[in-house]
Amino acid sequence: MPLVTFNDILPQARAEKRAVAAFNVANLETVLSVFKAAEALKAPVIIQVYQRLFKDERAGLIAAMVTRLASESDIPVALHLDHGESLEQLRAAIAIGYTSVMIDGSKLSFAENIALSAEAARIAHDAGVTLEAEIGHVPFGDGAIELSTAAEAEAFVAKTGVDALAISIGTVHGFYKKAPELDIGRAREIGAKVGIPLVLHGGTGVPDDQLRLAISSGVAKINIATELQSLFLKRIASELAACGDTFKPVDLCFKPVETDVQAYVRAKIRSLS
Numbered sequence: 192m193p194l195v196t197f198n199d200i201l202p203q204a205r206a207e208k209r210a211v212a213a214f215n216v217a218n219l220e221t222v223l224s225v226f227k228a229a230e231a232l233k234a235p236v237i238i239q240v241y242q243r244l245f246k247d248e249r250a251g252l253i254a255a256m257v258t259r260l261a262s263e264s265d266i267p268v269a270l271h272l273d274h275g276e277s278l279e280q281l282r283a284a285i286a287i288g289y290t291s292v293m294i295d296g297s298k299l300s301f302a303e304n305i306a307l308s309a310e311a312a313r314i315a316h317d318a319g320v321t322l323e324a325e326i327g328h329v330p331f332g333d334g335a336i337e338l339s340t341a342a343e344a345e346a347f348v349a350k351t352g353v354d355a356l357a358i359s360i361g362t363v364h365g366f367y368k369k370a371p372e373l374d375i376g377r378a379r380e381i382g383a384k385v386g387i388p389l390v391l392h393g394g395t396g397v398p399d400d401q402l403r404l405a406i407s408s409g410v411a412k413i414n415i416a417t418e419l420q421s422l423f424l425k426r427i428a429s430e431l432a433a434c435g436d437t438f439k440p441v442d443l444c445f446k447p448v449e450t451d452v453q454a455y456v457r458a459k460i461r462s463l464s
């Protein structure tokens with residue numbers, strides 16, 4: 192089927208208290224691993240691409256691959272720009288076939304974030320695609336967490352018309368030194384005030400029981416990048432080590448890596464649905 196937007200999959204997921212997993216891909220092998228795992232489970236999936244990959248031809252080539260794979264399949268697949276950094280980047284993503292985009296105004300003031308996200312929502316909706324925005328701030332690595340509040344979430348959604356809202360309830364992007372404790376009470380308050388699907392960034396390393404509590408509070412999209420990409424790289428390293436000085440063609444070297452990444456993705460999708 193053609194690629195879908197967030198509105199085709201996330202409101203239903205929220206209503207059914209499950210989440211759609213959103214995996215950050217970066218090349219043919221990560222795309223194939225995520226897609227085949229979702230297809231094996233007949234599950235909807237979000238394939239997302241970090242904004243850095245829009246600086247050269249990679250984001251467009253990934254779009255061509257994902258569009259082709261989805262067209263030959265029955266599972267709903269949304270293709271998403273993750274952490275879009277400007278309105279120009281959103282327009283460029285939409286032009287090359289992305290069916291959903293994120294504008295990340297989380298480092299701006301609240302008023303500036305509202306103005307930018309409202310304009311981004313207009314651009315996305317005029318093009319028939321969906322928009323995700325973020326309030327509070329989910330940092331990368333050791334940066335400072337700024338928690339979201341229910342009052343801000345309610346005002347933000349009313350003033351911007353975004354389709355999905357990323358909230359900050361204690362996660363960070365990347366590995367944790369010790370497992371995080373999410374502020375589930377805060378998630379519940381936000382979910383009670385805001386009816387649209389909520390998004391959790393920083394899914395790596397969050398224990399499944401906490402993810403389930405976040406889902407029961409209204410989170411319908413969970414982002415996973417570091418865990419998947421780290422597994423991919425570690426498996427390549429072990430394949431290369433096993434080859435020693437013996438040459439192995441690239442595709443054959445990647446095959447067992449893809450098999451293991453697929454198993455990881457299947458397990459993650461099952462645990463969120």
Ligand code: 13P
Pocket residue numbers: 215273274363364365366391392393394395414415416417418
């Ligand atoms: P992790 O890298 O912590 O899984 O976070 C992914 C993410 O939120 C992408 O936007």
